[in-house]
Amino acid sequence: MNAGETLGPVTFAVTRADLVAYAVASGDHNPIHVDESVALAVGLPGVIAHGMYTLALVGRAVAEWTGGAEVVELGGKFVAPVVVPAEGAAEVTVAGTVGEVDADGLRALALEVTVEGRKVIGAPKAIVRA
Amino acid sequence: MGIDAALAGRTFPPTAPYAVTAEHVATFAAAVGHPGGGAAEQLPPTYPIVVTFAALQQFLDAEQVELSRIVHGDQRFVYERPVRVGDVLTATLTVTGVRSIGGSDIVSTSSAITDAEGALVATAGATIVHRGEEA
Numbered sequence: 001m002n003a004g005e006t007l008g009p010v011t012f013a014v015t016r017a018d019l020v021a022y023a024v025a026s027g028d029h030n031p032i033h034v035d036e037s038v039a040l041a042v043g044l045p046g047v048i049a050h051g052m053y054t055l056a057l058v059g060r061a062v063a064e065w066t067g068g069a070e071v072v073e074l075g076g077k078f079v080a081p082v083v084v085p086a087e088g089a090a091e092v093t094v095a096g097t098v099g100e101v102d103a104d105g106l107r108a109l110a111l112e113v114t115v116e117g118r119k120v121i122g123a124p125k126a127i128v129r130a
Numbered sequence: 131m132g133i134d135a136a137l138a139g140r141t142f143p144p145t146a147p148y149a150v151t152a153e154h155v156a157t158f159a160a161a162v163g164h165p166g167g168g169a170a171e172q173l174p175p176t177y178p179i180v181v182t183f184a185a186l187q188q189f190l191d192a193e194q195v196e197l198s199r200i201v202h203g204d205q206r207f208v209y210e211r212p213v214r215v216g217d218v219l220t221a222t223l224t225v226t227g228v229r230s231i232g233g234s235d236i237v238s239t240s241s242a243i244t245d246a247e248g249a250l251v252a253t254a255g256a257t258i259v260h261r262g263e264e265a
Binding site for chain 2: 041071074
């Protein structure tokens with residue numbers, strides 16, 4: 001990959017079944033990710049995806065774009081909930097731009113993570129070994 | 131119930147050692163659709179959330195905070211080396227800050243993820259938001 005090159009966009013469909021599977025796999029059994037009545041009771045707009053599920057999709061996109069490059073840093077701020085409907089799916093879009101390789105042989109990817117054009121991860125950061 | 135601001139600076143006991151198995155990596159990779167599955171050399175980069183979450187859960191239990199009132203504010207992993215199948219990982223959480231905004235408590239944490247030899251594998255910074263009754 002070359003600096004300035006565009007990555008994606010790639011869109012992932014997220015269903016409630018995905019969140020149930022993720023809860024089991026990750027050990028994060030917060031009911032706001034699987035039970036609408038609990039989510040509504042605590043004032044959320046509905047069942048929301050685990051922030052870490054969305055961040056995992058970023059990790060997946062990075063792995064696909066870089067051919068499995070070593071990731072040395074990954075993170076972001078969960079600025080808006082990804083609300084997942086009972087039927088159908090929420091669509092998370094990840095896009096990026098390749099940065100320069102620094103003196104340590106590391107390359108930052110500038111990323112955007114959105115749902116219906118709205119940012120869901122703020123200041124997403126991925127640094128890979130070039 | 132709020133979160134005590136005096137917790138800032140406190141380090142909680144380490145989580146029980148967690149053995150990374152090919153089977154569990156495959157389950158996690160399948161759940162997030164990560165390419166290569168469990169056989170890949172590179173685990174999903176967010177895999178260390180498994181031990182990070184265990185540390186957060188342990189913290190919430192110690193403070194008697196209900197999980198359903200928590201949302202994840204941010205998460206950042208800095209990796210010293212890739213996690214591998216066969217690693218035995220432990221997470222040790224330190225509360226780095228507690229502040230209140232609009233009825234919610236925002237708790238910043240940093241968890242050191244170490245291997246069986248005690249070497250640092252990754253540092254996981256997590257901010258969790260405890261949403262008050264009015265939120």
